[in-house]
Amino acid sequence: MAIESVETIFLFVPNLIDYGRVVFAFAAFYFMQTNYKLAAFLYLLSGFLDAFDGHAARMLNQGSKLGAMLDQLIDRFTTMCLMAALCYFYPKYMLFFQFSMTVDIVSHWFHLQSSLMKGSGSHKILDLSANPILRHYYHNKIILFLMCAGNELFYCLLYVKYFTDGPSVGNLGLVTVLLYPCGVIAVMKIIISFLQLYAAMANVASIDVADRTAAKASSPHQKKAS
Incomplete structure (x- = not known):
């Protein structure tokens, strides 16, 4: 071979x-x-x-x-x-976009790092003690696809809406009609990112606790006291 x-x-x-x-x-x-x-x-x-x-x-x-x-x-x-x-x-909404970028990047960075520290082969592999919402989010391919696609489509539709609202659907343009359900998904994605951030930080903190406990157990002072 x-x-x-x-x-x-x-x-x-x-x-x-x-x-x-x-x-x-x-x-x-x-x-x-x-x-x-x-x-x-x-x-x-x-x-x-x-x-x-x-x-x-x-x-x-x-x-x-x-x-x-x-x-x-x-x-x-x-x-x-x-x-x-x-x-x-959309300069009036700059803070929202900056906030969304920050949450997305920080939560995924913490998640990836905590996965590597725990020996996971992928940032999408969670241990069984992780949040059940995150477990379903990452292991149900349909949910993962719909959430990611809806989130990306929301921001892309916002971009398109700056230039056009598309053909009319009732009293609203097609772009606006699609923005509402995609906007709900985008908000849910931010919430999931917060859950992911907390779970990853908790995993890293648990590693800290284990390392500190092991360090104290192996310290000369602890051995002498025992």
Whole structure:
């Protein structure tokens, strides 16, 4: 059996999909001020491909730590860059977008770090003592897809609404009609991010407690007292 090289890992199909996501995302950012239709299409295409890298990794047995890191970081920076654009288009709501970016990035960073400290192979693997809402969120693929897709669609629709409200649906434009259910999902996603942050911080704190207990037990003073 051939030994896999660094170049081989770089060329894993899931990683190639992630590279494509980056290209499409930056193409979307390039057109955001000049062509909202193309920008929205490219951004959603980049997000849509996120649903395929995991399937490709499992189907082709090409899961990798590099791919997991790429997937995590691409998710974060694409959403962050879109929100940065929304700060430009909706300056009155800048604080909300900054708050949303912060919660998303910090909660996922803590979650990833706590997973690595506990030896998990993926940021989506939770121990059984974790919050049941998070457990269902990460292990039910339908819920995970709907939540992530709805959240991304909410911010993308906000971007599109700056330019047009779309065709009329009753007394409202189609974009506004879609914004309401997606907005509910976006709020739920923020709440889940807070739960994720607390669970991750609790996991790290439990590791601290175990380390401090072990350090005290092995200290010369404790051995002498015993």
